Amino acid sequence: MILGVTFTEAGVIGLLVAAVQFGTLLYLAALGETISEKAGVLNLGLEGMMATGAAMGFIVGVETGSPWLGLLGGAVAGAIVSLIHAAAAVGLGADQVVSGLALTFLGLGFADFIGDGYTDDARRARFADVEIPGLDDIPWVGEVIFRHSPVTYLAVIIGVAAWFVLNRTAIGLGLRAVGETASTADAAGHSVVRLRFAAVATGGALAGASGAYLTTYLVGSWSQNLTAGRGWIAVALVIFGAWRVGRVAIGALLFGLTLALKSRLTLFDIEISGQFVDMLPFLLTIAVLVVISFRARNRPSPAPAAIGIAYRREER
Amino acid sequence: MQRRLWQILAVLLAFTLVAAACGDDEDDAASGSASEAADDTTTDSASASEAADDDTAAEDAATDSGGTSAVTAGFVYLTETGDAGWTYAHDNGRQFAEEQTGATTLTVENIPEGSPEFDTAVRDFIDQGADVIFGTSFGYMDAMEALAAEFPDVAFAHATGYMSNDTNFGNYFGRIYQARYLTGLAAGEASASGNIGYVAAFPIPEVIRGINAFTLGVKEANPDATVTVNWTFTWFDPAVEGDAANALLEGGADLIAMHQDSTAAGEAAEAAGARWVSYNSDMSAYAPDAYLASAIWDWGPYYASVIEAVADGSYAGGAYWGGMDDGIVQIGSLADDVSAETTALIEERAAAMIASEFDPFTGPINDQDGNEVIAAGVVPADGDLLGMAYFVEGVIGSAEG
Numbered sequence: 001m002i003l004g005v006t007f008t009e010a011g012v013i014g015l016l017v018a019a020v021q022f023g024t025l026l027y028l029a030a031l032g033e034t035i036s037e038k039a040g041v042l043n044l045g046l047e048g049m050m051a052t053g054a055a056m057g058f059i060v061g062v063e064t065g066s067p068w069l070g071l072l073g074g075a076v077a078g079a080i081v082s083l084i085h086a087a088a089a090v091g092l093g094a095d096q097v098v099s100g101l102a103l104t105f106l107g108l109g110f111a112d113f114i115g116d117g118y119t120d121d122a123r124r125a126r127f128a129d130v131e132i133p134g135l136d137d138i139p140w141v142g143e144v145i146f147r148h149s150p151v152t153y154l155a156v157i158i159g160v161a162a163w164f165v166l167n168r169t170a171i172g173l174g175l176r177a178v179g180e181t182a183s184t185a186d187a188a189g190h191s192v193v194r195l196r197f198a199a200v201a202t203g204g205a206l207a208g209a210s211g212a213y214l215t216t217y218l219v220g221s222w223s224q225n226l227t228a229g230r231g232w233i234a235v236a237l238v239i240f241g242a243w244r245v246g247r248v249a250i251g252a253l254l255f256g257l258t259l260a261l262k263s264r265l266t267l268f269d270i271e272i273s274g275q276f277v278d279m280l281p282f283l284l285t286i287a288v289l290v291v292i293s294f295r296a297r298n299r300p301s302p303a304p305a306a307i308g309i310a311y312r313r314e315e316r
Numbered sequence: 317m318q319r320r321l322w323q324i325l326a327v328l329l330a331f332t333l334v335a336a337a338c339g340d341d342e343d344d345a346a347s348g349s350a351s352e353a354a355d356d357t358t359t360d361s362a363s364a365s366e367a368a369d370d371d372t373a374a375e376d377a378a379t380d381s382g383g384t385s386a387v388t389a390g391f392v393y394l395t396e397t398g399d400a401g402w403t404y405a406h407d408n409g410r411q412f413a414e415e416q417t418g419a420t421t422l423t424v425e426n427i428p429e430g431s432p433e434f435d436t437a438v439r440d441f442i443d444q445g446a447d448v449i450f451g452t453s454f455g456y457m458d459a460m461e462a463l464a465a466e467f468p469d470v471a472f473a474h475a476t477g478y479m480s481n482d483t484n485f486g487n488y489f490g491r492i493y494q495a496r497y498l499t500g501l502a503a504g505e506a507s508a509s510g511n512i513g514y515v516a517a518f519p520i521p522e523v524i525r526g527i528n529a530f531t532l533g534v535k536e537a538n539p540d541a542t543v544t545v546n547w548t549f550t551w552f553d554p555a556v557e558g559d560a561a562n563a564l565l566e567g568g569a570d571l572i573a574m575h576q577d578s579t580a581a582g583e584a585a586e587a588a589g590a591r592w593v594s595y596n597s598d599m600s601a602y603a604p605d606a607y608l609a610s611a612i613w614d615w616g617p618y619y620a621s622v623i624e625a626v627a628d629g630s631y632a633g634g635a636y637w638g639g640m641d642d643g644i645v646q647i648g649s650l651a652d653d654v655s656a657e658t659t660a661l662i663e664e665r666a667a668a669m670i671a672s673e674f675d676p677f678t679g680p681i682n683d684q685d686g687n688e689v690i691a692a693g694v695v696p697a698d699g700d701l702l703g704m705a706y707f708v709e710g711v712i713g714s715a716e717g
Contacts, residue, residue, distance in 0.1 A: 014566035018559050025555075112396075119398030122601040124583075219554040220583055221602075224396050224426065228553050263560040266547045266713055267567060273717075274549040 011267065015260050016144040021218060023256030024152045025210055029234035030241065030248050031155075031162055032206025037238060038166060039199030040179035040306035043085055044100030047231030048107020049204050050211035053078040055115035057212025058222035061125030062118075067216040070125050071151065071209055074216075078208015079201045081107050086200040090193055093310035104231075111211075115222045127151060127217045149217045151209075158206070163245040175199055179304035182311035192311050207231070230259075236285040242292070242302040255281045384418040387448065387627045389619070390441030391423045392434060394453040395552055401577025401596045402551070402613075406452045406475070408597075409615025416620040417627070422446060429455020438463050442470055448626045450619065451475065461485065471631045473622055476522065478702070480633045488618060489522075491639035492595075493529035493701070494669050495611035497676035498647045498662045499573070499593045500533020502609040505658045506591050506651075507534075507571040510541035513564025515574040515581040517551055519717035521704045523575050526611075528708045530573055530593070532676050535710045537658065544569065545713030554580035565590055571608070582606055591651075598648035610648030618644050637698060640669045677701065682709040 029046050036043045043049075053074035061070025081103065088099040130153070132146040166172040177185035178195045186192050215222050237255055241248030258280040265274055292301055389410075397407040407423065414421045422444060424437045434456055438449055448471040451460050457477040464472040464485035474480075477487040503512060512534060517523050531543045544567065546560045558580035561572050565588045573593040574581040579602040582592040586603035593609050594600070600607040618638065625631040638644040647666060650659060668674035679690035684707040690696055707715045 008567070010566045010568075011563070014563055018562065022555075022559075117398075119396060120400050120404070214555065219558060219580055221554065221579065223399055223552075223554065223578070225552065226554065228555065230555075259556075260559065263546070263548065263556055264563045266545065266717070267563055274547070 011264070013140065013143050015257070015264055015268075017147070018260035018263065019253060019257040020144065020148060020152060021256070022259040023252040024148070024155050025213055025218060025230060026234050026237055026255050026259075027155050027159065027249055027252035028151075028210035028213060029207045029231060030237040030252060031159055031245065032203035032210075033234060033238045034241070034243055034245060034248055035162060035166070035175075035206075036199045036203035037243060037307055038179045038304055039175045039196045040182060040304055040309065040311070041086070041089055041196050041200050041203075042096045042100060042308050043082065043089075043103070043200060043203055044097060044235060045082070045085055045103025045107055046207050046234050047227055047229065048104040048111070049078045049081055049207035050107075050214075050227045050231045050234075051111035052081050052107045052114075053208025053211030054215045054226050055111040055118070055211075055222055056208070058118055058121075058125075058215035059114065061212075061216050062121060062123040065125055067125045067127045068150075070216040071212045074212025075205040075209040078211065079205040081110065082200050082204020082207070083197070085204075086197045089310065090196040090200065093312055096308050096310070108227075112224050115224070118222045119224065121222070124220050125216055126220045149213075151213045151217055159245055159249055166245065171195075176304070178311075179306050182306050182309070183313075186311070186313065196311075207234075210234070233259075233281045236282055239303075240281070240285045240288050242288070243304060244302070254284070385623060385627050387417065387419040387623050388441075388445045389413070389419050389421045389448045389450065389623055389626075390438065390444075390446040391421060391450045392427050392437050392441075392452065392456065393423065393425045394427065394429065394455075395577060396425045397423070399552065399577050400579055400599050400602070403452065403577070405596050405613040406450075406615055409613070409619045410450075412616025413619035413623055416616070417623045419623045419627075420445075427453075427456075429453055430458075434459045435463065442467060447471060448473065448622060448631070450622075457487075471622070471626045471633075478635070480635050482633050484631070484633055486631075486633035486636065488622075488636040488638075490613060490642075490644040491637060492611055492613070492645045493525045494640045494676065495645045495647045496526045497529040497533040498666060499609040499611050500530040500535075501537050501662050501665070502533075502650060502654050502658055503530070503571050503573065503591070503593050504534035504537025504541050505655060506608050506653070507538065507541060509568060509570045510538055511568045512541060512543045512571045512573065513561065513567070513569030514543050514545045514711075514713075515557055515560045515564065515572060515576065516545050516547050516713075517575040518549060519547060519715060521702060524707065524715050525701060525704045526575060526595075527711060528704065529676050531708055531710045532681070541710065543573075543711050545707070545711060547713075547717045548576065549717070550576060552577040554578040557581050558584045561585060562588070572606075579603065594648070600649060600651075608651045608654070612646050612648045614643055614646055617642065637702075640666060641672060683707065684709055684711050 029050055033046055056077035057070040057074030060073030061067050085099050085103045088094040089096045127149040129147050130150055135146040136142040174190040175195050178190055178192050182192045214226055233255055237248060237251050241251040258277055262274050262277045391410050393403045395403045397403050410421050422441050427433050427437055450473050452475045454476045457474055457479055460472050460474045461479050468484055472485045474487045476489050480486045514527055527545060534541050534543055546564050548556050548560045550556050557576050557578050561581035561584035571591040572581050572585040575595055579599050582594055582599060582603040585592040586606040591608045592603055592606035595611050597612050598610050675695045677696050679694040680688055680692040681690040683689045705715055
């Protein structure tokens with residue numbers, strides 16, 4: 001048996017490139033969810049928002065011929081459907097878990113509805129890889145990091161911007177305050193409703209962009225079940241990254257590596273079943289939860305304290 | 317608290333209404349959605365009427381073309397019909413049979429294997445007067461067996477399974493390996509490096525048989541070529557299937573064959589400047605430069621024949637495994653650069669298989685470790701082919717996944 005045929009330099013570089021590609025998909029969605037949860041709004045509807053973004057991204061992309069407009073269309077569609085969750089969970093104070101789950105199925109159904117008729121469409125509007133001049137020739141590093149679609153570079157820029165806004169601006173401070181103790185933030189003059197709506201919509205836009213990344217780059221076509229549960233991996237990733245923008249990015253690369261590994265198990269002659277690899281992101285997340293709960297005696301949980309709690313001024 | 321509860325209920329009600337509204341629109345568009353597929357059935361015949369009942373055998377009306385059969389046939393699909401893959405091929409067959417026999421057909425998409433939705437969908441079809449149920453995925457088998465026993469007056473035909481009775485429950489499949497072998501002849505010639513990649517679905521006999529037949533064709537055209545198998549454990553997950561093809565291409569493959577229902581592997585080959593052998597339907601539109609050949613299904617004539625048998629009361633279950641002689645499996649169009657000699661060889665072998673004078677698995681055949689598994693001159697029995705669990709010489713990878 002001559003297995004391990006691609007366990008070569010090219011094979012390993014290919015694995016790492018695919019890890020960054022899948023990592024981009026997960027990071028965009030998980031970054032949006034982090035922002036939403038930082039403001040105290042759990043949105044379990046990632047899968048639905050991603051699917052809607054994927055369908056809209058494909059439609060806008062092929063109809064205009066521009067993957068950039070496709071990506072933008074997906075982000076706008078994701079933001080719009082996320083407002084349903086914002087209206088229910090923030091505006092009306094409905095249970096965030098119930099509303100988020102409803103958004104999952106609503107988003108999947110809506111995506112199938114608008115995407116009907118595009119499933120066998122052979123047109124494509126795909127981003128080409130962009131090589132960063134001067135850096136892409138560095139052995140290994142250049143190939144793995146500096147030859148990607150524009151969406152990957154954009155995700156890095158958005159991640160840095162999100163970190164800056166959350167940690168270095170008044171808006172970010174207000175948003176985090178709203179996610180910790182909404183009443184105190186309210187008393188301090190922050191508009192709880194406005195900040196939470198903005199956070200949910202930002203999360204929806206990023207989830208939509210993540211979905212559109214599937215149809216404008218990673219896969220290129222639209223079909224039902226395209227997201228295939230990756231929205232749920234992104235939900236787990238937020239917990240794995242302990243609600244921190246940078247750690248979520250590292251987690252995205254790690255989870256992306258598990259997705260990339262799954263396509264190469266037989267080629268690398270690794271004796272682990274693909275189903276087990278599918279479980280890895282969730283096993284890692286559970287491990288992090290266990291660590292967090294053990295440490296909880298000494299220090300506060302990294303989770304925003306007001307997650308899942310609706311805020312209404314008169315019901316304090 | 318009272319007020320909050322009402323608000324939650326109001327929101328849920330609003331969601332339900334929105335979802336229901338979407339569902340209605342989809343009914344009009346004759347398609348189903350993942351969340352509502354189990355409830356939505358669509359009637360696709362102009363002569364759609366509830367009149368069709370179990371006693372239709374008497375009203376024999378099925379003719380060879382443009383018939384007016386009173387039979388109602390229900391088709392249960394695993395995925396949507398627009399995927400260019402497995403379900404797409406079945407739905408083309410349904411449309412052909414409907415045109416041919418005049419039967420009324422009902423369809424439902426996105427019914428998971430081993431799910432209660434299957435049972436619900438079939439009962440719904442029977443309520444609508446279905447006389448025959450076609451289940452087009454392996455995992456429907458146990459449920460179909462139970463339903464066939466419960467409804468002895470309804471015919472049940474199950475694709476790719478192995479259970480049947482001699483009254484109202486049968487299974488059907490095709491010898492797609494014959495077409496796979498022919499595509500292998502083209503692939504062996506087209507691969508300059510002799511390093512061919514195969515994006516494989518699940519390690520089960522159906523898939524293994526296809527890989528082996530393809531490899532036999534490849535080796536006949538180029539004895540030094542190898543076929544490297546990469547299992548995805550998916551029937552449809554384009555992100556994984558495209559990435560699995562990329563992994564093979566990174567390993568130096570210059571031609572990709574595949575088994576899943578998505579076109580992702582072919583599009584990966586196209587992007588890498590490699591070639592592609594597709595499956596299920598002629599998918600050349602999705603990767604026109606990469607496309608070389610395809611092994612395709614034509615279920616229409618079989619569906620028409622079963623509907624006619626149900627109409628005249630002669631359907632009696634059993635197992636059906638048709639080949640190129642019945643036209644149920646075929647080879648799709650060949651790319652322009654397939655040489656005249658190879659085209660002639662493919663046509664010759666196709667004719668020999670149609671005349672039942674040739675089988676690609678005729679011995680001597682060695683397994684991948686060099687042990688003889690089929691002796692010289694022996695044509696394996698169908699049972700051996702249906703249970704095939706080893707790779708032939710030239711395949712790189714494990715048949716156990």
